[in-house]
Amino acid sequence: MDTTIIYGKNAIIEALEQGEREFNKILISDGARSDVKTEQIKKLAKQKGVIFQFVTKDKLNSIEPSGKHQGVIGLVASVKYVDLNEFISKHKNETTGVVILDGVEDAHNVGAIIRSCLCAGIKGIILPSRRSALINSTVEKTSAGAINHIDIIKTNSLVSAVQKLKESDYWVIASDHHAEQNHYEIDYTDMNFALIMGAEHAGISKSLLKLSDFKVKIPMLTNFNSLNVSNATAIILFEYVSQLSKKTKRK
Amino acid sequence: MDTTIIYGKNAIIEALEQGEREFNKILISDGARSDVKTEQIKKLAKQKGVIFQFVTKDKLNSIEPSGKHQGVIGLVASVKYVDLNEFISKHKNETTGVVILDGVEDAHNVGAIIRSCLCAGIKGIILPSRRSALINSTVEKTSAGAINHIDIIKTNSLVSAVQKLKESDYWVIASDHHAEQNHYEIDYTDMNFALIMGAEHAGISKSLLKLSDFKVKIPMLTNFNSLNVSNATAIILFEYVSQLSKKTKRK
Known part of the structure; x- marks a missing residue:
């Protein structure tokens, strides 16, 4: 299956709430300061039955090299195109x-x-x-x-x-x-x-x-x-x- | 003096034609394919008395690490602010x-x-x-x-x-x-x-x-x-x- 990544806490919250994207997993930096949005992501992930996993920041950087991931990356199935x-x-x-x-x-x-x-x-x-x-x-x-x-x-x-x-x-x-x-x-x-x-x-x-x-x-x-x-x-x-x-x- | 860089061939042509930015120098990659726009930059630089210099692509990459410079970088005095x-x-x-x-x-x-x-x-x-x-x-x-x-x-x-x-x-x-x-x-x-x-x-x-x-x-x-x-x-x-x-x- 094609996989794509979503990063940016707001984008991940939006996708979790909306529920139309199929999440494989959410990766959270183990060094990340826990803030309101990260907590919200964890809560939403639990509600929706999406696995989240703590990984090193280096791991996140290797997935999203620009470093704009804000400590959280979602792995999702690629956009479903409509005919x-x-x-x-x-x-x-x-x-x-x-x-x-x-x-x-x-x-x-x-x-x-x-x-x-x-x-x-x-x-x-x-x-x-x-x-x-x-x-x-x-x-x-x-x-x-x-x-x-x-x-x-x-x-x-x-x-x-x-x-x-x-x-x-x-x-x-x-x-x-x-x-x-x-x-x-x-x-x-x-x-x-x-x-x-x-x-x-x-x-x-x-x-x-x-x-x-x-x-x-x-x-x-x-x-x-x-x-x-x-x-x-x-x-x-x-x-x-x-x-x-x-x-x-x-x- | 504060210096800033301009990259992108169109942006450099625009700045040269307009003439309000003070160019210190234009750096051109010696490996760059010479195209219409690069020729136009050289011509304009000569007209305006701006020095241009051929350098390695590595040199350009060290100045503009994203690699979006298209083989040409202009070094100019920073924008003049108006009161x-x-x-x-x-x-x-x-x-x-x-x-x-x-x-x-x-x-x-x-x-x-x-x-x-x-x-x-x-x-x-x-x-x-x-x-x-x-x-x-x-x-x-x-x-x-x-x-x-x-x-x-x-x-x-x-x-x-x-x-x-x-x-x-x-x-x-x-x-x-x-x-x-x-x-x-x-x-x-x-x-x-x-x-x-x-x-x-x-x-x-x-x-x-x-x-x-x-x-x-x-x-x-x-x-x-x-x-x-x-x-x-x-x-x-x-x-x-x-x-x-x-x-x-x-x-």
């Missing part, structure tokens, strides 16, 4: 948003995007099997546990995935800084949408741009035309949240 | 936005925030001398060179800085997830504003919250109430940009 067909049929009776990452490779960005997606009520994230960050422990930690609450869909072909979404009544929106339309000029609230975000330099691949129903840009106030991709994603998604929130208030 | 009084008087004849970071310690976040600030037309960033990320090479790289285009103001007391801004006709806006008002319910376009962002867990200190004229929250669509601070900053700043952009269109 796109399954995802679509699960959500067919509600308006649904998904985010597609085309070549976003930095694990910190992927983690922050997952986190923003969850906060914005996005139901799924589609990643290509190649050319994007694997869901590793950095992604897990940067997502602050958000990864346990959102469907991750991996696909061999983003083009096929986008075609399938279009057939299933999703509107496809591409973030493209050459676009004429501003991101806030679209009404996101009454449709199923799939928002495609590209890598910071390469942008979105041409085949995906061609399939898009809308192309939107984020207007800038300087010529320094370069937002971090996770920030750009958050800006567009929270325009959608603002629209929805204003609409709900009017009702 | 708050100087900043205020420089901008007294225009409406101006500044961002205040209260305890944001992660260098990746600080770098991404600087980048978003520049794109959103923010003129300055105020950091406390203690308790925030120093402007180091990670910040520089994450900012993608944006740091060369925006005033960085360091202060021993954020409270004094906020008081001074208030006396100088700035409205103070605190991002606080306990706030009642949504971030999009404020008109940012007709005032000088200072937006305070706090650390992800601790939030903004009470003394600063007390001084705020507005407290705003970003509404969320799930209970997972936790955005990355650089994403939260981008969301609020680009609400301001959207407002400005809509207003300009109407005229």
Whole structure:
């Protein structure tokens, strides 16, 4: 079985509470100062029937060499990926948003995007099997546990995935800084949408741009035309949240 | 003199072109494949009278141990900080936005925030001398060179800085997830504003919250109430940009 590690006390607490990740074991540094969060982890582990084990700090460092483990590492089964067909049929009776990452490779960005997606009520994230960050422990930690609450869909072909979404009544929106339309000029609230975000330099691949129903840009106030991709994603998604929130208030 | 390093070819090109950072020297790996960007760096260095020197890759690794230097490292004088009084008087004849970071310690976040600030037309960033990320090479790289285009103001007391801004006709806006008002319910376009962002867990200190004229929250669509601070900053700043952009269109 594939195993991945979770580190960071908050991420481990989140994963234990949520219960969707299958823990093999939790390793705790025997030299670690026992604090409230470590105690909480031990308590949760007991409740959930997860084994924990005291090991040397060197052992933890050998598993997570950056030393950012804060004295606790969880060994879990790798993220369970969801099939796109399954995802679509699960959500067919509600308006649904998904985010597609085309070549976003930095694990910190992927983690922050997952986190923003969850906060914005996005139901799924589609990643290509190649050319994007694997869901590793950095992604897990940067997502602050958000990864346990959102469907991750991996696909061999983003083009096929986008075609399938279009057939299933999703509107496809591409973030493209050459676009004429501003991101806030679209009404996101009454449709199923799939928002495609590209890598910071390469942008979105041409085949995906061609399939898009809308192309939107984020207007800038300087010529320094370069937002971090996770920030750009958050800006567009929270325009959608603002629209929805204003609409709900009017009702 | 304080020296700091810049790495990443784009960040070095940006700093050379912009010309506001004082380069001591550029180190290039003698084993590096010579590509377009490295050639551009050499050309720019010659134009600007900056010495470059070929060194071993081991030498570069000893300066920048993460190995992310891409074969080129610039040694530059540390960022020149701007005095708050100087900043205020420089901008007294225009409406101006500044961002205040209260305890944001992660260098990746600080770098991404600087980048978003520049794109959103923010003129300055105020950091406390203690308790925030120093402007180091990670910040520089994450900012993608944006740091060369925006005033960085360091202060021993954020409270004094906020008081001074208030006396100088700035409205103070605190991002606080306990706030009642949504971030999009404020008109940012007709005032000088200072937006305070706090650390992800601790939030903004009470003394600063007390001084705020507005407290705003970003509404969320799930209970997972936790955005990355650089994403939260981008969301609020680009609400301001959207407002400005809509207003300009109407005229």
